[in-house]
Amino acid sequence: MTFPETRLRRLRATPELRALVRETTITAGQLMYPIFVQPGRNRRDAVASMPGQYRLSTDLLSGLARRVRELGLGGLMIFGLPEHKDETGSEAYRPDGIVQEAVRRIKDAVPDLLVATDTCLDEYTSHGHCGIVRDGKVDNDATLEFLARIALSQAAAGADIVAPSDMMDGRVRAIRYALDADGRQDVPIMSYAAKYASAFYGPFREAAGCTPQFGDRRAYQMDPSNRREAIREVALDIEEGADIVMVKPALPYLDIVRDVRETFGVPVAAYNVSGEYAMIKAAAANGWLEEQASVLETLTSIRRAGADIVLTYHAPEAAQWLHDAS
Ligand code: PBG
Numbered sequence: 001m002t003f004p005e006t007r008l009r010r011l012r013a014t015p016e017l018r019a020l021v022r023e024t025t026i027t028a029g030q031l032m033y034p035i036f037v038q039p040g041r042n043r044r045d046a047v048a049s050m051p052g053q054y055r056l057s058t059d060l061l062s063g064l065a066r067r068v069r070e071l072g073l074g075g076l077m078i079f080g081l082p083e084h085k086d087e088t089g090s091e092a093y094r095p096d097g098i099v100q101e102a103v104r105r106i107k108d109a110v111p112d113l114l115v116a117t118d119t120c121l122d123e124y125t126s127h128g129h130c131g132i133v134r135d136g137k138v139d140n141d142a143t144l145e146f147l148a149r150i151a152l153s154q155a156a157a158g159a160d161i162v163a164p165s166d167m168m169d170g171r172v173r174a175i176r177y178a179l180d181a182d183g184r185q186d187v188p189i190m191s192y193a194a195k196y197a198s199a200f201y202g203p204f205r206e207a208a209g210c211t212p213q214f215g216d217r218r219a220y221q222m223d224p225s226n227r228r229e230a231i232r233e234v235a236l237d238i239e240e241g242a243d244i245v246m247v248k249p250a251l252p253y254l255d256i257v258r259d260v261r262e263t264f265g266v267p268v269a270a271y272n273v274s275g276e277y278a279m280i281k282a283a284a285a286n287g288w289l290e291e292q293a294s295v296l297e298t299l300t301s302i303r304r305a306g307a308d309i310v311l312t313y314h315a316p317e318a319a320q321w322l323h324d325a326s
Contacts, residue, residue, distance in 0.1 A: 075114030200275030261306025
């Protein structure tokens, strides 16, 4: 049947009808909030390119944790800015490293708040790459042992999920073996499985101070042109033991989110990265976009593409809006 028997506008006529037939929903519990943690006391430094985001010292984390709990967010993802950087990023795996300290603070304040940790070297290395550099190149196999050490120290500090973001081959297996050998077989791995070499990480690199000091990340992160390769990356990570797989960035890669959703049965996360956040914030600040509607539409599109979990700097605001609307 076609017009006039079929009228798709019938089901759009009222908010009640629209709510009844809505296909995609977002809840606060599906959102994870990435945060930046730095050394010191009572420090709350704004990230210029990410309005509303701060680098917090660990003593300020209990307040944040309580607020995140109150908002009902799915959890936190922690990124650390170390006191010192060196060739092997040693603060990333020190028991008293910045992320380990942050996890303990948060868990002390709100024990049941889910905490994931970014398992990577780039914020901690003097050269800013995500691995161990040998002869001017990032050495894949030499890096694995370090990633395993980072994951172990984060789990020991109380992290509920470890999230490797380095894109080395074989790192999920290396981390899984190390965790299991340490009796931490219950700690899940959320792998940044299809992570692209993206220009949209720019503001994050300012926030975390991890711009590579030479070259770029294209020898380990994926080429934005590749779609089939993402399926291979995700398949390998699942085989190696990833419990949750992530696509990153989100918006320019919604086709990849959809592919991964349709190909695999595991939970899928998508990372709405710093550049995606900055675009909306900048346009909203200029009065060019309506912020709340743009953010909720963006998050809806990522969920509709097939993501179960969305990592987003908009998380606290979005949760508040969702709450106000209900
Ligand atoms: C690497 C890492 C990056 C991001 C998350 N983890 C930066 C990079 O790969 O260069 C980017 C996140 C964002 O842009 O929001 N540890």
